[in-house]
Amino acid sequence: MLQKKLFLALITVLIALSITFALIRNIPGDVIYSRALTIASEEGIPFDIAYERALGLYGQTLEGSIFSQYFRYIKNIASGSLGESIFYKIPVIQIVLKALPWTAFVVSISVMLSFFIGTRLGMLVAWKRKSFSNTFVTGYASITDATPDFITALILLIIFAINLGWFPLKGAYDISLTPGFNGPFVISVLYHAVLPVSAYTIESIGGWALMMKGSAVDVLGEDYITAARAKGLKERRIIRKYMGANAILPPFTSLAIVFAGMLGGAALIEGTFAYPGMGFFLGAAIGMRDYTLIQGLFLFTTLGMVMANMVTDLMYYILDPRVRG
Amino acid sequence: MKKNSLKIKDKIIKLKRKSIFISLVLEDKRMQIGIIVVVFFILMATIGPAIFPLDLRSDYANRYQTPSFKHLLGTDFAGRDTWSMLVHGSRDVMLTAAFAAMFSMLFGILVGSIAGFSGGWTDIILMRIVDAMLTIPSFPVMMIMAATFKVSNPVGIGLVLSLWTWAGLARAIRAQILSLKTREFIQVARMLNFSKFYIITHELLPNMMSYIIVNFIRSMRGALTASIGLMYLGIIPYTATNWGMMLNLAVFQTGTIYVPRGIWYMLAPMGAIILFQYGTLGLASGLEELFNPRLRENE
Amino acid sequence: MENKKGLKIKELTVDYKVKEGNLRSVCDASFDVEEAKVTGLIGESGCGKTTIVQAILDILPSNGYIESGRVIYKGKNILELSPEEQRKCRWKELATVFQAAQNSLNPVMKIKDQFYDVFEDHDTKLSHRQIMKKMEEKIRLVKLDPGRVLHLFPHQLSGGMKQRAVIAMSLLLEPEVLILDEPTTALDLITQSYIMTLLKDINEKLNITMLMVSHDISNVAKLADKIVVMYAAQIIEIGTVEDIFYNSFHPYTKGLIDSTPSIVGDPSNKKPIAGDPPSLINPPSGCRFSPRCKYAKDICFKVFPVLKEVENNFHAVSCHRWQELREFMN
């Protein structure tokens, strides 16, 4: 059972790798030019000088045909090495290990938070179909759905960081603190995470609410809900333990996908808050055509997803006795 | 003679169904809103441009005007009428969204139904691919595709968009098929060994029509926002009237978000998108209830 | 006769709002459910039995509502109680065993917990141990092994076991009145009769008032003291089992009895009633049975017969011609 799961997961990862590999190797583009432009503007030097400098810095080489590269790549991964970043000349793993935790930290909190709030909201709405809250949730969902996440992030930033000055503008922690497990640092980290987290959360609550509403409405048709009412159970209990416990199952299954989606889609929000996560390196890597780095980052989002999938499977097993047989 | 009367009979039944259907539609508030909105946008995309001529000539002095009779939604950073830009932009936006939804439904149904129906290795393999697709973060992929592809017409854009949305659908469709497979009428059909194709097209899909329609609308909503993202990334050839471009220019390029006067120019495309989302959402859930009476009971 | 703890249903009328218009699914129904007795409510499916049950418990679907009528229990009309009072009174006073009871168990909760909820929400001042004792006792009452069943999930039980579990659940708070809506449908005959005998001795042991709703008259007859016959949203005859079986005045009742197969006896003399029950949206103007009634005269088609008591002990019938008919019907 478990072996089978693992095996299938492995295949998934492999396919994902191959697809991304094929994709990545087909990116066209003259990196040097764009890099030169940034240098020119950063250092305020003439373009031609900047261009030469960029060439000197970033001129990159890749040996072998696509296929030989592919097999080398797979072999390396099998032997546990992600190779060296073409651009930065340091092991990819080093970069990933530095960036991933931040993204994972923010994203997982947001996913959990939004799932919690969203599903609660969905239940409520399902129970009181005709009430105002229904229109409210639908409206909320369509608004957040229509507002690109980076705009939400920007608005949050302007309100809470600029105008109200409640939260820091950017970054993951106060530079004057020494990273490590010490009180001030942890607090500062949490403090800095507030805005990014809320940006993600606000964006995704609506979706959860709608999903939950959908399945909750289905459940409401079931006899055991009527029975529960006839039993004279308190409303809260019926909503939570009878409607909720059953309705949560379908949304729960899509938890993993959403998680992975956020893991990869982090770029723009992270950009807005200058958050030192995967987003930055993903953007940079794609911009620089740093194939190994892109692949490394993708590999980890893929792994993240697969793992999340397994975890949700496991929890589903706990949540729904029927699958236990 | 008898045949004839029979024909008449089920005609009558059909009519009756239809009338009930309509009465149901009229029943549901959200449904009405949804239909109104959608119709509104369709009109906007079709006859709108004829009614509101587009003048892209810039008029710097009159930039960032607030709504007035002259400019229903005010003017943009170059003093052009926001409303007429919205109207002229709507066609491409709608088409793109529609095509994207269509393609992703197409792939989704194809893969999903094959996997779900034939089961076995086919199923496993297809599902692995689907999972793989789902594990690849769509945003960077879009970035990459933005650099790789050179698409210009709504069809092409729709295709690119659908490439990363069909997987989820395939999964859902498969699940549906699996649950349907256990139903008697399918069992019977299999016993009478009809061809798979026949069963899928004549037995399974019709029974999932409601689901498919609802999801079509859903993915259309998704596609709309995604296409805006594409414009942001510059994958779509630039058109001043594309809502995505308008939003992008408003927020990022011209920093309208900081210019109180210009807020209208920013809200216009956003509002349009929100309205569309809200309408389609209502329509979708309305239809869902229509097709699934069970939901109606506990209204 | 005294009937304090029993239920009195008075002029109960229930409507459903549907697309086609107003559907009167219970029309001016009045009958008593006597204390410690078993009252059977008989009728073809769709005649409004279940609606009556839902009305009594006031858990009608959102598009149904009680047009008029009262349900008197312990001297007060429980339909007028506040939602909270109603909630409190449910299960403690009137418990229900629902149609297709298998589905009335929450699939993701252990039987134990589902039982426990009932105690928790009706503030019984019982300790945990006492509660457990009660549960086990009730489970035993339905001939199940508490040690096992309580710790299982619904999907791990067989249909019959579920049914019994549900019955046990309904008895948890020792209710005065127990309403059983089609308690045995969707079960095989052996289990059916088993459940029936079970109910019988529950009724005797706890002398609990029972309202048993069923379409299967023979089944109900086994334990009912009194039978209420419904047809097309109306009550057409009320009487003791004897009355109904051997001395019924209403052609429909008669037809119903004749048409029911009994395990004993020769199946050849079954005469099913011709025709279909009328639509409740626009019912026939006169006697609702008239279209199917072979004794119908034009008065039957025109005038609406009221339920009137005939002869002794509460035997009541709604038919214009019962006197003439009684001779050659029985």
Next chain:
Amino acid sequence: MKKYIISLLIVSFLIVSCVGVSIASEEKVFRTLGGWDMPPAYNGNPFAPGGVGAANDYIYGKLAMYRPLTADFVPYIAESFEEKNNTLVVKLKEGLYWDDGVPFTSKDIKANYIINGGISTWSHIWDSLDSIDSIETPDDHTVVFKYNENRSILVTNYILTEWQKVAEHIFAKWMGPAEELITLRKQYKEQKSEELKKVIDEKYTEFREDIRSFRPEKPIGVGPFRLTRVVGDEMLLEKVEKYPGIENLEVDRVGMGKYTTNELAWAQFIAGKVDIEKPATPRDVVDAILKAQPKMKHIPVPDFASFCVVMNQERYPFSDVKFRQALAYIIDRDKVRELALYYATTTEYICGVLPSVIDKWVNTEILNPYNLDYDKANLLLEAAGLKKDTRGFWCNDKGEKIVLEMSARAGYSDWIIAAEEIARELTDFGIISNVRIVQGEIFGETLAAGEYDMSIEFSVFAKRHPLEGLKRLYSPGEWIEKCSRLDKVVKGPNGKDMNLTDLVTELSKTFDIEKQKAIIEKLTWATNKYLPVIEFLEKNSQFFICDGVRVTGWPYGDELIGGLAADWRLYTVKWMLDGILKPVAK
């Protein structure tokens, strides 16, 4: 629970309208923005990817800074310098130390040029540095550059304004290869043999890879500040102990925030969290910022870079000079400027010399201003063999409509807006033009490969001398020359052929100002007549400086403008060192 958050949001939305801006003031800190790669990519090797970043200006120095507006040099780490008969003698300031305590000497300067020479073996700038025969260091504080005869007019400028990034004791192991490369390259200039080129390439790659893989955690600088911490979003630099005149430096720390996007820079201006930055900002946003944050000042300064429409002259109809001229008449340059970069300067004369310095160099009488004139345009187009069809669209002789594509780089808002406006003007005139936004990474490629009709581009960068700009237009391999693909041999005013490339080379070796002017006149005339590009504006850097939040004392007026135009970061450091720019008194 959820409702709380929502209501909170709504409430705060309301608050926003009334609440003012709150500023957290910090002790003796100077705040700016800049770019660098996040750790772990970040490192202290200026020649490695992810190296140093925008900390440059605070930790390194230049011998002197060139002020384009006044065309003079201001010594920085040089005490003094003098140039006479082919030698440049530079005296260094006393008391300069590398961050690791090693004194900074003339050896380091020599090393700097050698390493740089190695790094940019194929760079055009070294055309001029090839004109250095030798670098001598008679003592620790004197450097003597010996030039050869055909030296470039810019060599001194390059030498003086080159960053001093190389500590000899750190880069010693790469000196050898670098020197070798330089000599090899000199050989290659004489005898252009392929095998020699191959050899150079190999050695070059090896050298580059090797120096790249050197990744110290932090840079070793020689400036008044030392890099102490760097994280994803912020860099922290602290005052060093030993530096000439350090006692006047009252600012203790420089905090550099990550520069992500303009709108975020604006946000930080409004919050008063930045002391100086120069994002291109639309007029209304400028107003909004100044309104929201009264302590912010907005100062436009010439940027010595211009925007243009570059046209692919291999393609019809751009191949026809008349068509190009027609376009020049159709495009309303001032309007484009207004929309795209309000605070820029409209190009009056399209000639390859920037408006900000045109009076110094060019006699504009000989130039055609190409003022908006549809009649002239019509005539030119007809002369070019185009016809207007019934619906008012221009068609080629075969009667096919002319449809052009205007490219602009994705993310460059000003370019996009300009492109759109120009395309619209052309379309309105009857030349159908569509805009295409091209992803940054493909953009350069597309242009260089000539797979485009016309595009918005930087026309010239000419901070030091018009030569730079004209080179970009006409020297082989230079960007615009590459993209425009124009014919460098044209009919001069007198009807005689003149080779523009040669003229540029000649200019680069001509020292006499009058002679220079003469050549420039020819080149500008040619540019103006043959239009390899249609310039429409010269960029102005829009500096936002924050006066009185953390620091104060900005020297307004010419000093400020001149300084910012020269080398804004370095100049702010200079002002701090001179004790002009100091923390606000608490």
